[in-house]
Amino acid sequence: xxxxxxxxxxxxxxxxxxxxxxxxxxxxxxxxxxxxxxxxxxxxxxxxxxxxxxxxxxxxxxxxxxxxxxxxxxxxxxxxxxxxxxxxxxxxxxxxxxxxxxxxxxxxxxxxxxxxxxxxxxxxxxxxxxxxxxxxxxxxxxxxxxxxxxxxxxxxxxxxxxxxxxxxxxxxxxxxxxxxxxxxxxxxxxxxxxxxxxxxxxxxxxxxxxxxxxxxxxxxxxxxxxxxxxxxxxxxxxxxxxxxxxxxxxxxxxxxxxxxxxxxxxxxxxxxxxxxxxxxxxxxxxxxxxxxxxxxxxxxxxxxxxxxxxxxxxxxxxxxxxxxxxxxxxxxxxxx
Amino acid sequence: xxxxxxxxxxxxxxxxxxxxxxxxxxxxxxxxxxxxxxxxxxxxxxxxxxxxxxxxxxxxxxxxxxxxxxxxxxxxxxxxxxxxxxxxxxxxxxxxxxxxxx
Numbered sequence: 197x198x199x200x201x202x203x204x205x206x207x208x209x210x211x212x213x214x215x216x217x218x219x220x221x222x223x224x225x226x227x228x229x230x231x232x233x234x235x236x237x238x239x240x241x242x243x244x245x246x247x248x249x250x251x252x253x254x255x256x257x258x259x260x261x262x263x264x265x266x267x268x269x270x271x272x273x274x275x276x277x278x279x280x281x282x283x284x285x286x287x288x289x290x291x292x293x294x295x296x297x298x299x300x301x302x303x304x305x306x307x308x309x310x311x312x313x314x315x316x317x318x319x320x321x322x323x324x325x326x327x328x329x330x331x332x333x334x335x336x337x338x339x340x341x342x343x344x345x346x347x348x349x350x351x352x353x354x355x356x357x358x359x360x361x362x363x364x365x366x367x368x369x370x371x372x373x374x375x376x377x378x379x380x381x382x383x384x385x386x387x388x389x390x391x392x393x394x395x396x397x398x399x400x401x402x403x404x405x406x407x408x409x410x411x412x413x414x415x416x417x418x419x420x421x422x423x424x425x426x427x428x429x430x431x432x433x434x435x436x437x438x439x440x441x442x443x444x445x446x447x448x449x450x451x452x453x454x455x456x457x458x459x460x461x462x463x464x465x466x467x468x469x470x471x472x473x474x475x476x477x478x479x480x481x482x483x484x485x486x487x488x489x490x491x492x493x494x495x496x497x498x499x500x501x502x503x504x505x506x507x508x509x510x511x512x513x514x515x516x517x518x519x520x521x522x523x524x525x526x527x528x529x530x531x532x
Numbered sequence: 533x534x535x536x537x538x539x540x541x542x543x544x545x546x547x548x549x550x551x552x553x554x555x556x557x558x559x560x561x562x563x564x565x566x567x568x569x570x571x572x573x574x575x576x577x578x579x580x581x582x583x584x585x586x587x588x589x590x591x592x593x594x595x596x597x598x599x600x601x602x603x604x605x606x607x608x609x610x611x612x613x614x615x616x617x618x619x620x621x622x623x624x625x626x627x628x629x630x631x632x633x634x
Contacts (some may be wrong), residue, residue, distance in 0.1 A: 248588060259555040410549060429533070433587040447554055459555050469545050516587030518533055 198365040199384035206380035207353075207361065208235045211287065213377075219283040224253055224293075229254070229286065240288050242317045242328045242355050246510050250439035251286055251294045255316045256300070261311070261457040262446070268454070281315045285373075288353070292336050292510035294324040295348035296439035302502035305440050306357055307351075312460075321373045324349030326393065333511030334399040335524045341509055354389045356359070361381040362389035403528045405495060407504055411530045412496040416488070424526060425484025432464030434490070434513035440506050443470070465489050495527060533581040536572055539584035543567060569595045574611045574620040602632045 212235050214221050222229040223238050224247040232238055264275040297317055327343040336342055346352040350370030354362040362384050365371050374381070435441040443489040445463040450456035463470055466487070471480045480486050496505035507523075514522040544552050544564060552567065553560035576596035583593045603609045606629055609620045 259557055437587055445554065449553060449555065461554050461556065469547065518585035
């Protein structure tokens with residue numbers, strides 16, 4: 197592993213240069229990852245609460261046109277969209293966010309290669325930051341991650357003291373990115389950053405994901421689902437704040453009789469309409485079936501299909517739930 | 533969460549015809565909020581649940597408070613004062629003042 201040391205001032209100089217070049221630099225704020233206009237907005241605080249949403253919408257927008265169409269008397273003309281493949285540098289992403297794209301990548305390249313997702317992802321540089329925050333909702337350690345996990349990061353930062361960071365170069369992409377700035381990097385000492393990472397307070401492991409996987413396979417008809425279903429309002433905020441939920445709906449929006457566009461919009465499996473068939477039949481007609489789908493998809497089906505859990509343990513769904521449904525608690529109870 | 537949302541099926545769930553676009557662009561969001569604002573105008577009880585429930589902390593009740601102000605200014609109507617007075621939106625009349633519209 198290639199480890200360097202960089203001062204906060206030098207890091208901000210790099211950020212200034214990035215903004216100056218016209219690239220988008222995103223950093224987490226209270227509510228969301230926002231594009232930095234001035235480096236004074238950057239807060240590299242490892243103990244900050246995760247932003248209410250992840251940067252998912254920058255690789256998979258809430259709503260985007262996938263094509264335009266024009267109708268004439270006996271023809272339909274389709275007009276392609278040029279995807280905006282500009283460089284986006286994400287600074288200070290928490291480990292529960294950094295691996296979100298690598299988890300979603302499987303889905304967007306499974307039966308069909310999603311050019312919108314892939315092009316945007318190719319232009320991402322993810323600079324992760326160790327996390328020293330944890331509250332009752334965090335459970336990254338239960339889904340195979342940790343507050344010091346480098347997974348998904350191109351470059352990983354560890355705060356050594358108030359003014360200095362250890363900078364680990366993880367991927368080739370990260371190496372290429374940092375090379376022009378090598379004058380700011382000092383040779384690092386791994387023992388120093390190790391001391392920091394070893395002293396990070398870890399969220400307790402709430403459940404064994406393998407046991408949950410087994411239980412879900414045997415308890416499709418468990419009465420437990422009914423109890424949760426009665427609580428859930430089916431607002432789907434959990435899906436919208438989730439860094440890895442990726443369901444979308446395709447709808448056509450007509451401007452007039454002769455032209456319109458086809459949109460790809462975020463959708464959520466907690467909505468009744470999500471599985472409503474044209475016939476009127478709905479295989480997930482009640483909320484308990486929808487919640488069961490949510491847990492099964494994250495902790496069983498995705499594992500079956502792609503070998504990864506569809507959850508980063510960030511706890512956003514629980515923090516934002518208007519009726520205080522805590523996914524950590526629910527999954528911890530997925531046992532006999 | 534809203535104690536005054538009582539529709540059996542929300543208008544956002546009605547797709548044939550599609551009244552409110554599901555895209556979260558300005559038009560879709562505006563359509564939803566204007567429908568909600570009018571349905572709750574001079575009916576909102578001010579419980580604040582919409583504010584509390586919003587995962588992004590949007591102070592949604594401000595819209596309802598503004599509508600209550602308009603109802604008082606334009607129609608001298610304050611909700612909950614009398615059981616006999618017909619509700620504001622329920623007693624719509626073509627001759628009503630339309631000064632509050634932009």
